[in-house]
Amino acid sequence: AQTVTQSQPEMSVQEAETVTLSCTYDTSENNYYLFWYKQPPSRQMILVIRQEAYKQQNATENRFSVNFQKAAKSFSLKISDSQLGDTAMYFCAFMKHGVNTGTASKLTFGTGTRLQVTL
Amino acid sequence: GAVVSQHPSRVICKSGTSVKIECRSLDFQATTMFWYRQFPKQSLMLMATSNEGSKATYEQGVEKDKFLINHASLTLSTLTVTSAHPEDSSFYICSVWTRGYTQYFGPGTRLTVL
Numbered sequence: 001a002q003t004v005t006q007s008q009p010e011m012s013v014q015e016a017e018t019v020t021l022s023c024t025y026d027t028s029e030n031n032y033y034l035f036w037y038k039q040p041p042s043r044q045m046i047l048v049i050r051q052e053a054y055k056q057q058n059a060t061e062n063r064f065s066v067n068f069q070k071a072a073k074s075f076s077l078k079i080s081d082s083q084l085g086d087t088a089m090y091f092c093a094f095m096k097h098g099v100n101t102g103t104a105s106k107l108t109f110g111t112g113t114r115l116q117v118t119l
Numbered sequence: 120g121a122v123v124s125q126h127p128s129r130v131i132c133k134s135g136t137s138v139k140i141e142c143r144s145l146d147f148q149a150t151t152m153f154w155y156r157q158f159p160k161q162s163l164m165l166m167a168t169s170n171e172g173s174k175a176t177y178e179q180g181v182e183k184d185k186f187l188i189n190h191a192s193l194t195l196s197t198l199t200v201t202s203a204h205p206e207d208s209s210f211y212i213c214s215v216w217t218r219g220y221t222q223y224f225g226p227g228t229r230l231t232v233l
Contacts, residue, residue, distance in 0.1 A: 104151035
């Protein structure tokens with residue numbers, strides 16, 4: 001079974017600054033996907049960024065980037081130029097590749113990190 | 120725009136009644152959907168996997184007779200909370216799995232059982 005650990009229950013960052021959220025995971029799988037989802041006060045889960053384990057290059061999406069260390073089983077999220085709208089709960093999640101291509105797989109979530117962006 | 124919708128967004132019911140929550144995939148053919156439950160300030164807990172045209176697969180500890188799931192088409196899955204009780208009050212979220220190995224989530228339904 002897979003586990004996802006987010007060791008920072010809460011973090012705070014000033015507007016325009018950079019913050020890094022930590023995530024580690026444990027799995028015996030070799031082929032999998034990692035995600036960061038954002039849940040703002042509206043509670044809508046929003047996909048922030050996605051990483052395929054077979055890709056060595058770290059994923060980036062505008063101000064969001066990850067540091068994926070496969071050997072260390074670490075997947076941190078860096079938010080640059082933080083904005084007030086980044087205030088949310090951030091969940092790290094793991095999905096293993098299906099047995100066959102196209103086979104659905106479920107997500108395993110971490111406990112989340114509450115990020116507060118301040119003026 | 121939204122790719123997954125849920126209806127209703129909020130529902131209040133009396134103890135003992137049944138409540139149906141709909142999850143619609145707007146942009147994808149959803150052969151597989153997932154249903155989650157989220158308590159305040161906690162993570163999402165997977166309840167069941169909903170497969171189009173077949174029976175749902177429930178996670179350990181989730182009562183299948185309590186939480187009925189029907190996935191009769193490629194765009195709609197429903198979750199019915201039968202004989203709801205106050206302890207069933209929670210935030211219920213569905214997601215659609217895509218062949219790109221990504222899940223897209225609905226906006227959630229807040230259920231309050233009095």
